[in-house]
Amino acid sequence: MGVGEAAVFHILQEGGVTVPKGFRAGGLHCGLKKSGRNDLGVILCEVPAVAAGVYTTNVFQAAPLKVTRESIASDGRLRAVVVNSGNANACTGQQGEADAYAMRAATAAAFGLAELDVAVASTGVIGELLPMDRVHSGIAALPAAISADGNGAEQFSQAILTTDLVKKEICVSLTVDGREVMIAGAAKGSGMIHPNMATMLAFMTTDAEVEPQALRQLLGEVTDVTFNMITVDGDTSTNDMLVAMASGLAGNRPLQPGHRDWAAFAAAFRHVCRHLAQAIARDGEGATRLVEVTVQGAVTDLSARAIAKTVIGSSLVKSAMFGADANWGRIIAAVGRAGEPVNPDTVDIRLGDIVVLEGSRPVPFDEDEALVYLQGDTVHIHVDLHHGSGTATAWGCDLTYDYVRINAAYRT
Amino acid sequence: MGVGEAAVFHILQEGGVTVPKGFRAGGLHCGLKKSGRNDLGVILCEVPAVAAGVYTTNVFQAAPLKVTRESIASDGRLRAVVVNSGNANACTGQQGEADAYAMRAATAAAFGLAELDVAVASTGVIGELLPMDRVHSGIAALPAAISADGNGAEQFSQAILTTDLVKKEICVSLTVDGREVMIAGAAKGSGMIHPNMATMLAFMTTDAEVEPQALRQLLGEVTDVTFNMITVDGDTSTNDMLVAMASGLAGNRPLQPGHRDWAAFAAAFRHVCRHLAQAIARDGEGATRLVEVTVQGAVTDLSARAIAKTVIGSSLVKSAMFGADANWGRIIAAVGRAGEPVNPDTVDIRLGDIVVLEGSRPVPFDEDEALVYLQGDTVHIHVDLHHGSGTATAWGCDLTYDYVRINAAYRT
Incomplete structure (x- = not known):
């Protein structure tokens, strides 16, 4: 809002x-x-x-x-x-x-x-x-x-x-x-x-x-x-x-x-x-936290939506969020496979206020601070592509043992 | 082959x-x-x-x-x-x-x-x-x-x-x-x-x-x-x-x-x-079995590939395979969201030789037999759309606790 x-x-x-x-x-x-x-x-x-x-x-x-x-x-x-x-x-x-x-x-x-x-x-x-x-x-x-x-x-x-x-x-x-x-x-x-x-x-x-x-x-x-x-x-x-x-x-x-x-x-x-x-x-199955992904700087809002949904839908990103792991490599890999226009040299990524990637290059950050942030009950992933004015936000949750347990044993 | x-x-x-x-x-x-x-x-x-x-x-x-x-x-x-x-x-x-x-x-x-x-x-x-x-x-x-x-x-x-x-x-x-x-x-x-x-x-x-x-x-x-x-x-x-x-x-x-x-x-x-x-x-991370999905009867081979990949990529299908659960509802839901032409009334699904869906309607099957089959080290999911002559096969594995563990803790 x-x-x-x-x-x-x-x-x-x-x-x-x-x-x-x-x-x-x-x-x-x-x-x-x-x-x-x-x-x-x-x-x-x-x-x-x-x-x-x-x-x-x-x-x-x-x-x-x-x-x-x-x-x-x-x-x-x-x-x-x-x-x-x-x-x-x-x-x-x-x-x-x-x-x-x-x-x-x-x-x-x-x-x-x-x-x-x-x-x-x-x-x-x-x-x-x-x-x-x-x-x-x-x-x-x-x-x-x-x-x-x-x-x-x-x-x-x-x-x-x-x-x-x-x-x-x-x-x-x-x-x-x-x-x-x-x-x-x-x-x-x-x-x-x-x-x-x-x-x-x-x-x-x-x-x-x-x-x-x-x-x-x-x-x-x-x-x-x-x-x-x-x-x-x-x-x-x-x-x-x-x-x-x-x-x-x-x-x-x-x-x-x-x-x-x-x-x-x-x-x-x-x-x-x-x-x-x-x-x-x-309230997603097995979820321990809400994950919000905001994409800005995409060529259009539609493009931003596709990228945000690719990131929030990645099992790798979701597993990393469960582990409170500031694994930006998972995030940029998802951005890169979304099939949307992206400049490979201009991507910034923040976890909350913690900058982890700038101009597509890693930025040193405080791992302890990141761990504390990622253990919270809501995590915000911000991706700025610097490639246009399209924006979008998507919501999801982490991928947990309980998700697997619930869905492995669902019908039986 | x-x-x-x-x-x-x-x-x-x-x-x-x-x-x-x-x-x-x-x-x-x-x-x-x-x-x-x-x-x-x-x-x-x-x-x-x-x-x-x-x-x-x-x-x-x-x-x-x-x-x-x-x-x-x-x-x-x-x-x-x-x-x-x-x-x-x-x-x-x-x-x-x-x-x-x-x-x-x-x-x-x-x-x-x-x-x-x-x-x-x-x-x-x-x-x-x-x-x-x-x-x-x-x-x-x-x-x-x-x-x-x-x-x-x-x-x-x-x-x-x-x-x-x-x-x-x-x-x-x-x-x-x-x-x-x-x-x-x-x-x-x-x-x-x-x-x-x-x-x-x-x-x-x-x-x-x-x-x-x-x-x-x-x-x-x-x-x-x-x-x-x-x-x-x-x-x-x-x-x-x-x-x-x-x-x-x-x-x-x-x-x-x-x-x-x-x-x-x-x-x-x-x-x-x-x-x-x-x-x-x-050898997928955490995998306990190989899952092979074959789609036939699609409008084209390309369409069959898209559907096979949607099914094999579904976390719900993968979790059900881990649980050896003959949950064909997961499979048909994935088929239906692949964005490809499908006749909603003509889909057959088999797990190995066990027919579970015919003409998009459930077929009674032996649950014990299905459990034994799904506990094997290779599971074949066959989907026949009866909608054309396109075929494809995709391979993947089940989604397990170990997958989550490995990827939650990967970087740290």
């Missing part, structure tokens, strides 16, 4: 997706997880919310994605999104598709909505059919489980988790047209860092009135610099989904580019996404 | 780069490795050998690569290649370049050659200057250390290793124009699987007479389907180099496409490269 951005919105100490006006949420256990933890959740909006979605680029897309695309495409609005964890409903063929449609129909019936007003998301193991009797019982019980208070948001946040160690939610407020506007989000982490259950899901609510086209475009742009910058080991799941809903109940004039408060809204929206993305990276 | 290929050449039980006529080799310890193991080696040809090279695509190319390119480009022939391990002479600026030229000049002087007849290669840590006094002493002692027998090849093979657990060499023989032709190779492993020292080096010798243009083209084509298919975690080093030298002393008519024995020579040449590539993958 730039210095200028901080002034325009306020981060609430607590509160989730039910803080924006018009939203209720809830979650319960219906029997998809053996642990007894919540495995079914819903967010409900009391009015048709302007909605936008972003989906995985994987060729193998799970059944719920088709259903959600169809619901959002129909009139650009949603009243509800229903989510289950414990089963991804992916690689499940015709029956899986029928099951996803049945989840939508059952949720619509339970809340008295049209089917096309309901989105569906799933996360969990791949290749197994949903036990639909349990899903139906759970959905029937959802209306009694939702509330507009913090508990509703909490139950929902819990219901979407799989191997996550912590829930991930945030709420920010800002002023638009003199009125208070809230933007909130909840996520479960996977993406590429935390891919055990093979899914990243994120849900955003706001009570701002936003033009549909403006919301769609903002969601895409912000995803590119937040959620899409945590594709740490490159593993794009079959179920990734991000859905945003805007109730419009804050009473502001419709937000779109040109509105005097558009920039503030976009900054707050971006902050919510960045916070959730960082939280996912930090 | 196809069935038809096996018949045209013979694999020697032992023997390395000195078996082809005209080559001597040797190695010694000059003080670059603390362990006291060989760290300097040379291959010498008694006549100017037709030579070809393939180099890393990394933007940051180590100093020796520039020197070797220049030597090979001058007249397409080499008399010697000198190699040190323990120091990569990479990111060492002007001084590093001067040192690489000095290594070439010293080797030329020691053996009475022209400087442009000598190639130079280095492998080891990045960013440190070579201790040139030790290098000069070592080079001066090389003439007394070389021989045309197995010991010379052995000493050379040892001299190029870094963290490799085993030396990698092979020699095959075939008949060309009724004469016996030998092709041999030695390699040290790194590439992307074994990137501790950030380098893959390979050296090939043959006594065949080969047209320079034909050798260059063959080397490039074969590299694409062998060494370039073990780029396991995508880490391309600053020092990768493959040099082939053909002495022509076997007395055959010059080999080139159109020669009746060209296909046999190309098959034998490819076998040498594939053997060395597999040996590098199997």
Whole structure:
């Protein structure tokens, strides 16, 4: 977040997706997880919310994605999104598709909505059919489980988790047209860092009135610099989904580019996404620290993004971060293989404030100081290419024994 | 190797780069490795050998690569290649370049050659200057250390290793124009699987007479389907180099496409490269098993290569292989994110002979049988896309606790 951005919105100490006006949420256990933890959740909006979605680029897309695309495409609005964890409903063929449609129909019936007003998301193991009797019982019980208070948001946040160690939610407020506007989000982490259950899901609510086209475009742009910058080991799941809903109940004039408060809204929206993305990276499987890679001086922002993602995705860089080893050779080797324009003689690298490479040549540094810095819970790697004005930041985590342990023994 | 290929050449039980006529080799310890193991080696040809090279695509190319390119480009022939391990002479600026030229000049002087007849290669840590006094002493002692027998090849093979657990060499023989032709190779492993020292080096010798243009083209084509298919975690080093030298002393008519024995020579040449590539993958850092991924039914061979490399490079697939876990969800997710044309409904996956996915749907299989198979020392993953006629094979290894341990603690 730039210095200028901080002034325009306020981060609430607590509160989730039910803080924006018009939203209720809830979650319960219906029997998809053996642990007894919540495995079914819903967010409900009391009015048709302007909605936008972003989906995985994987060729193998799970059944719920088709259903959600169809619901959002129909009139650009949603009243509800229903989510289950414990089963991804992916690689499940015709029956899986029928099951996803049945989840939508059952949720619509339970809340008295049209089917096309309901989105569906799933996360969990791949290749197994949903036990639909349990899903139906759970959905029937959802209306009694939702509330507009913090508990509703909490139950929902819990219901979407799989191997996550912590829930991930945030709420920010800002002023638009003199009125208070809230933007909130909840996520479960996977993406590429935390891919055990093979899914990243994120849900955003706001009570701002936003033009549909403006919301769609903002969601895409912000995803590119937040959620899409945590594709740490490159593993794009079959179920990734991000859905945003805007109730419009804050009473502001419709937000779109040109509105005097558009920039503030976009900054707050971006902050919510960045916070959730960082939280996912930090909670990566086996992770002991968050690693942030900033690239500047690339020929374009796109080029900077490719380089930043190559560095954060390198198993060698990630292993070195686990070992708190100031191994800049790993970093420059990753920069050099990213396939992007780089001047081999002008690269600077810093670890936090510690300069380790200048003009592509090693700089003597204090190893003890570096060790202390790299043992912290957040490590910043700065790469300046001095080759243009493109910049980007990517987030990931270290590669640890626990990552291997978790993923070696996952399915069995 | 196809069935038809096996018949045209013979694999020697032992023997390395000195078996082809005209080559001597040797190695010694000059003080670059603390362990006291060989760290300097040379291959010498008694006549100017037709030579070809393939180099890393990394933007940051180590100093020796520039020197070797220049030597090979001058007249397409080499008399010697000198190699040190323990120091990569990479990111060492002007001084590093001067040192690489000095290594070439010293080797030329020691053996009475022209400087442009000598190639130079280095492998080891990045960013440190070579201790040139030790290098000069070592080079001066090389003439007394070389021989045309197995010991010379052995000493050379040892001299190029870094963290490799085993030396990698092979020699095959075939008949060309009724004469016996030998092709041999030695390699040290790194590439992307074994990137501790950030380098893959390979050296090939043959006594065949080969047209320079034909050798260059063959080397490039074969590299694409062998060494370039073990780029396991995508880490391309600053020092990768493959040099082939053909002495022509076997007395055959010059080999080139159109020669009746060209296909046999190309098959034998490819076998040498594939053997060395597999040996590098199997000796990957921390590896407990070799993993071979074959993709067929892709739209083109290039597309099949991209998919095979995505699967073999996936940390999730590699972790599952370490755990002997038949987790086909990891495999299909990697196939789906490779960015290549895939029909999401027609993918088959086998682990050895065990079918786990057919038409993109799970197939019940015997978990115990799968566990036994996956605990073997070589695992074959077969992916059939049923979407074209493109095929490819890639090699890698599993991702283990030891990989993390080695790379977390590498530099310190």
